[in-house]
Amino acid sequence: MSEKIYDHEKVVPDDAPALPLVMQAPRRGKPPEHWSDLDADGRRERIRAAGLPAFRASQLSRHWYERLDDDPSGWTDLPAAVRAAVADQFFPTLLTPVRTLGCDDGTTVKSLWRLHDGALVESVLMRYGAGRPGSRSTICISSQAGCGMACPFCATGQGGLQRNMSTAEIVEQVVAGARALARGEVTGGPGRINNVVFMGMGEPMANYRSVIAAIRTLVAPAPDGLGIGARGITLSTVGLVPRIQQLTEEGLPITLAVSLHAPDDELRDTLVPINTRHKVDEVVDAAWEYARVTKRRVSIEYALIKDINDQAWRADELARVLKRRGDWGWVHVNLIPLNPTPGSKWTASRPEDEREFVRRLEAHGVPVTVRDTRGREIDGACGQLAASEA
Ligand code: SAH
Numbered sequence: 185m186s187e188k189i190y191d192h193e194k195v196v197p198d199d200a201p202a203l204p205l206v207m208q209a210p211r212r213g214k215p216p217e218h219w220s221d222l223d224a225d226g227r228r229e230r231i232r233a234a235g236l237p238a239f240r241a242s243q244l245s246r247h248w249y250e251r252l253d254d255d256p257s258g259w260t261d262l263p264a265a266v267r268a269a270v271a272d273q274f275f276p277t278l279l280t281p282v283r284t285l286g287c288d289d290g291t292t293v294k295s296l297w298r299l300h301d302g303a304l305v306e307s308v309l310m311r312y313g314a315g316r317p318g319s320r321s322t323i324c325i326s327s328q329a330g331c332g333m334a335c336p337f338c339a340t341g342q343g344g345l346q347r348n349m350s351t352a353e354i355v356e357q358v359v360a361g362a363r364a365l366a367r368g369e370v371t372g373g374p375g376r377i378n379n380v381v382f383m384g385m386g387e388p389m390a391n392y393r394s395v396i397a398a399i400r401t402l403v404a405p406a407p408d409g410l411g412i413g414a415r416g417i418t419l420s421t422v423g424l425v426p427r428i429q430q431l432t433e434e435g436l437p438i439t440l441a442v443s444l445h446a447p448d449d450e451l452r453d454t455l456v457p458i459n460t461r462h463k464v465d466e467v468v469d470a471a472w473e474y475a476r477v478t479k480r481r482v483s484i485e486y487a488l489i490k491d492i493n494d495q496a497w498r499a500d501e502l503a504r505v506l507k508r509r510g511d512w513g514w515v516h517v518n519l520i521p522l523n524p525t526p527g528s529k530w531t532a533s534r535p536e537d538e539r540e541f542v543r544r545l546e547a548h549g550v551p552v553t554v555r556d557t558r559g560r561e562i563d564g565a566c567g568q569l570a571a572s573e574a
Pocket of ligand 1: 333335337338339382383384385386387388420421422441442443485486487520521522523524525
């Protein structure tokens, strides 16, 4: 037999017959290329390469990001013959729902997704003031399958890093949430996404290029993206200093959150192991510089862990560390009651210790809030749902 078998799972050989509408062949471990991997120029380029007029790119983006319509049969401004081929080539399924869990009367919805190679990631949609005017929605998304930062109190940190997520895998979590809201599938009637927080699985700064490209599509106005305000996007990091410095130059006025969890290097070395490379002072300096250049207040995340980091003297020390760079309201502390992970010896602080920690910070004039603990019943803490499935 002289017939050739082409395995598109691996590579498209050079002598393969030219196919219309072929994008990059999927590589093992790497998800197939998707519309959301591309920027507006890249989409026009691919559309032209597929033999279609460039204006089709705007039409497709309008269906995907503005109308949030994932059923190509409804894309009636495209010739019927083109629709299915276009959908196959540009819109492969990247996220397959494995489990969806709701709590708080259905206003918190956690999704566990399977990626094309079997990796599991999760996102959480939270609705505030559902059904009332001014209702807002926040989606918490993942940037990596697993995480390499190994923070001992975090469920994701225990399993190590599997791989970086692609730009489109990141964007499509938000598209899926926006679609569910638009269709009225979340308690409180139709709505839209106002805030995106990178506080799901993974260290976003360790997947910098894909995360930034994803953010550019999230903030791009219609038809090229979801039109979410940059100020509504929060990137949370363990404190990869060179990447914080790079973000400062990016010209994207997003909110930076830094997971500090301890004001002293001795303790932080154990709670956030990357601290052995980037020390507390260095991380706080980079965060301060971010606030100075972008005029955006930085959020300091601090998970309160009973008898580990919740002593009153550490609140004083935290205030001192943060005020060292000036007192002009550049920073805000977000205290997170520890959500204990299975098998962990650590738990949340006693209420009186938490109150004293807040009181001390306030006495030093440091703005502070305690984060609400939505989603606890559904393993809302970072990585817990994926961990229980695996
Ligand atoms: N890797 C990034 C973003 C993911 S985690 C980062 O570390 O910032 C988002 C936030 O949840 C971080 O502040 C993280 O430290 C915190 N977190 C993780 N596990 C937690 C737990 N079990 N209880 C409370 N907060 C937790």
